[in-house]
Amino acid sequence: MRIVTRPDFDGIVCAVLLYDMESIDQPIRWVEPNDLQQGRVTIRKGDIIANLPYHPNCAMWFDHHYTNNPGTPFKGLYRVAPSAAGLIHEYYGKRFPRDYDELIRQTDRIDSADLSLEEVLHPENHPYILLSMTVSGRDTSEESYWNRLVGLIRRNDIHAVLADPEVKRRCDRVVDINAQYTPVLQKHTTLEGHVSITDFRAIDEVPNGNRFLVYSLYPDAVVSVRIRYDGRKKKRVIIGVGHSIFNRHCRVNVGLLLARFGGGGHRGAGSCTVSAEAADACLGSIIETLKRNEPNE
Template identity: 40%
Template sequence: MKFNVLTRADLDGLVCAVILKNTEDIDKIRFSEPKFVQDKEIDVFPNDIITNLPYDPRCAMWFDHHIANVRPKEFKGAFKVAPSAARVVYDYYLPNFPQLKKYEQLMYHTDRIDAADLTYDEVLEPQGYLLLSMTIDGKYHDDEPYWLKLIDLLVEKPIQEIMNDPDVKAKVERFSKEDLEFRQLVRDHSRMEKNVLVTDLRNVEKLPNGNRYYVYAFQAATNLSMRITNDRERPGYVSIGVGYNIFNKTANINVGELMKKYGGGGHKTVGSTKVKAEDADKIVKEMLVYLTMR
């Protein structure tokens, strides 16, 4: 039976597709944001394998690791709390496909990147798989041919060859230029709310792609960060993301469960949601009351 993959456009989602291309007969690969699956705004078919996204009962198989996602009592696939969704897929197939061990280094780096298990120096000067991951921006669907190419490259080539690919080099060059602007915007649009660093970028008309981990290096004294942006895919909506500071993990909340209350989701240490623009200020205030008590 031929399957399609429905996954998220980040390194974790792409590596899920890499593993599935080695283990199943994959026809097409599609991409979605979690909220679209959660709200059933995207078609799901009986031959779809969903990875790194919420469950949909119409799918053939489901693989995920997000603690806030609703898990059915019975389904084909696997769910467990793991550093990455790709790790869930890898562990599921490894007993019957020992050749997957050739991806051990890819899995190691995917786990570290998705779990934000990074050093200060890696955040300030990303290289290799981490730098590659920063060229993948799921908000730009025009980049879909690039994501598909990366999957094929990751299936066959080591990271050194991938980083020398002309398309990848062009993306890295563009990212590096935009990241300088992004870092300045973070500094200009951030404020302290007790233990929370709030970065509100709603007034930025064109938000450049940038290193999402930089905020933690910029203000290591806080233990939580909140990022607020206009949703580029849904006009009239605002994206709110909250995460533990990866260099100061003293917070004691379940971010994914908090976001779930507002229609989103995530992990214990990081999560996000999308809300109507007119409700955003009220919801941000509510969240900050909760977050600053932790």
């Protein structure tokens, strides 16, 4: 039996919970949603999918994204919710060998971006938020770290996890990167009405800074657009869209909007991956829709 999940903090916690409750005998398969949607991932009988779109071959499925409702019977749990890990925790109930209540509460807050301005500006003062920022996803060379975190969280409380030498090194690096991220973000961000647009296609190494920082720097924006190449070959472009977590006046369902371009997500956040040739046309349509700010449900 194998876990197939996404390399973000919610996916990490999903794996922690599933390891405790199921007979997992194969390494975790870490994948991005678009890879699954485009058929670039083989799902085998017995796989448990979490925090990703449904696949008919899987044995169990857990997810919380607005656009992923499969419309077919399955074993597991699906509902629009703050996190996929929270649904797994609900599904197994009181059968866990240890108390994960605080871990789930924090995962719900982080994945749904239910954060305060102080937490965004000073994540180093908030252990779970800082830990979540060490998981950047997409870079498969990081798989050993993702697996390390799963093991550490299963066996330790948050303070012991942060004391692990590798985790501590990465947390220190996150603090340093966040300090350097503001000027880079400002250099590559423009404001069109109430839409902030951060375009990192002009730089080769996209910084992994605080993804919530843009909302504090551009308080008049109700939604952000983030653009970057998917890999060094620059053949595909990743477009991420998110409602501001401080200026909550965006009325566009982001998941539904990006589903038109082969992506999806939540009502308040999502992404799509398009060819480099089609990117500007897709962006033009996405940005115009966001500027109109009309409900699309």
